[in-house]
Amino acid sequence: MSESGKFLQVSIWREQDGDGHFETFEVPRQDNQTILDVVAWVQQQADPTLSYRFACRVGMCGSCAMMVNGAPRWTCRTHVQKVADDNRLEIAPLRNLPVIKDLAVDMDPFFDKWVAAEAVFEPTQTRDDPMAPINPQDPMRIAASDAIECINCAVCYAACDVVAANPDYLGPAALNRTWSLVNDIRDDGQDARLKAVSGDGGCHNCHAQQGCARYCPNELNPTLSISGLKRATAKSLLGWGQ
Amino acid sequence: MLNLHLYMAQRLTAMIMAPLTIGHLAVMIYAVQGGLNVAEILARTQGSLAWFIFYGSFVLAVSIHAAIGMRAIMFEWLGIKGAVLSVISWGLCLFLLALGGHAVWAVTFAGASA
Numbered sequence: 018m019s020e021s022g023k024f025l026q027v028s029i030w031r032e033q034d035g036d037g038h039f040e041t042f043e044v045p046r047q048d049n050q051t052i053l054d055v056v057a058w059v060q061q062q063a064d065p066t067l068s069y070r071f072a073c074r075v076g077m078c079g080s081c082a083m084m085v086n087g088a089p090r091w092t093c094r095t096h097v098q099k100v101a102d103d104n105r106l107e108i109a110p111l112r113n114l115p116v117i118k119d120l121a122v123d124m125d126p127f128f129d130k131w132v133a134a135e136a137v138f139e140p141t142q143t144r145d146d147p148m149a150p151i152n153p154q155d156p157m158r159i160a161a162s163d164a165i166e167c168i169n170c171a172v173c174y175a176a177c178d179v180v181a182a183n184p185d186y187l188g189p190a191a192l193n194r195t196w197s198l199v200n201d202i203r204d205d206g207q208d209a210r211l212k213a214v215s216g217d218g219g220c221h222n223c224h225a226q227q228g229c230a231r232y233c234p235n236e237l238n239p240t241l242s243i244s245g246l247k248r249a250t251a252k253s254l255l256g257w258g259q
Numbered sequence: 260m261l262n263l264h265l266y267m268a269q270r271l272t273a274m275i276m277a278p279l280t281i282g283h284l285a286v287m288i289y290a291v292q293g294g295l296n297v298a299e300i301l302a303r304t305q306g307s308l309a310w311f312i313f314y315g316s317f318v319l320a321v322s323i324h325a326a327i328g329m330r331a332i333m334f335e336w337l338g339i340k341g342a343v344l345s346v347i348s349w350g351l352c353l354f355l356l357a358l359g360g361h362a363v364w365a366v367t368f369a370g371a372s373a
Contacts, residue, residue, distance in 0.1 A: 182335035183260060221266035222331075250263050251270075 023104060025097065027055055030109040032116045052085050052092035056108060056120065069120035076234065079170035083120050084109040089175035091234040112175040127171050134187045135213040136194035139206030149203045161200035164193050164242045166235045173229035173239050185218035189229035189239035192220050196242035199249055211253050220246040260334040265327050272324040279317040304366045311367040318359030326352035
């Protein structure tokens with residue numbers, strides 16, 4: 018059934034200099050309308066001062082994630098018809114990150130934790146060496162491949178109650194990336210990596226509630242990756258290798 | 260707030276508690292089925308090093324396990340952190356150890372010579 022002629026009641030979080038409130042807009046309903054379409058309509062047709070972040074619009078770049086009716090979503094690939102509650106939408110900045118303005122959050126804490134988790138490739142060879150042979154059927158490679166399609170959107174970080182309770186917790190995205198590198202046979206940073214995820218903000222804080230896996234738009238399972246890190250660090254402590 | 264060492268301590272104590280809990284339940288069922296009264300149970304536990312080790316190790320594991328779990332809850336739900344968190348956690352561990360240790364001592368060696 019066509020949605021033309023109907024309107025959405027859209028509450029959008031407005032914030033500047035730490036002072037925030039919801040502002041309601043009436044937005045024309047369209048067929049095949051995404052949440053990002055709604056935000057763009059408000060910015061282009063109702064209030065050009067609305068700040069938000071997006072880039073690719075096709076679910077590749079991870080820039081446009083926001084809280085939609087209380088849940089973290091990639092807005093460019095989330096259809097209004099899937100999440101609207103009786104033609105009502107509440108759109109807010111991502112949870113667990115500081116707001117810069119309106120719907121745009123500061124992603125620095127999120128990416129700082131990737132560095133803190135040693136989620137950076139440490140090569141064993143140079144560009145002058147031959148390509149390392151990778152067997153796609155190797156169990157370690159399969160584990161790495163299962164975790165590798167992260168687009169850094171921070172949806173999992175916003176969904177995580179442990180991050181909300183413990184600001185030092187590295188979070189599901191950084192730990193998921195760390196797990197993919199733990200399983201990369203070309204990498205030489207494992208000792209530092211396992212040490213980095215074993216501290217007070219490390220992988221052992223995860224309660225396995227799986228909010229990250231529930232909301233990950235690419236259907237990754239960071240909880241599973243974090244469980245792998247728990248096993249790897251435990252084996253390392255006991256001297257059992259990996 | 261868990262790091263690797265607290266995590267391992269909690270997992271290892273859980274591994275100790277699981278078989279001891281099953282053993283405790285089995286003994287309770289046996290005692291009830293057999294119709295043992297308090298005096299008959301105490302006659303078996305008094306002076307027994309085996310029962311002291313059985314329940315003593317359970318109390319020790321519970322004290323460590325519960326204190327670490329409560330530490331995480333106090334940090335995440337109540338916002339307690341730093342030295343205060345450590346003092347309360349250690350205090351809870353020692354409190355449970357004292358309570359449980361007192362009970363274990365009472366049924367094994369406290370009245371053994373009486």
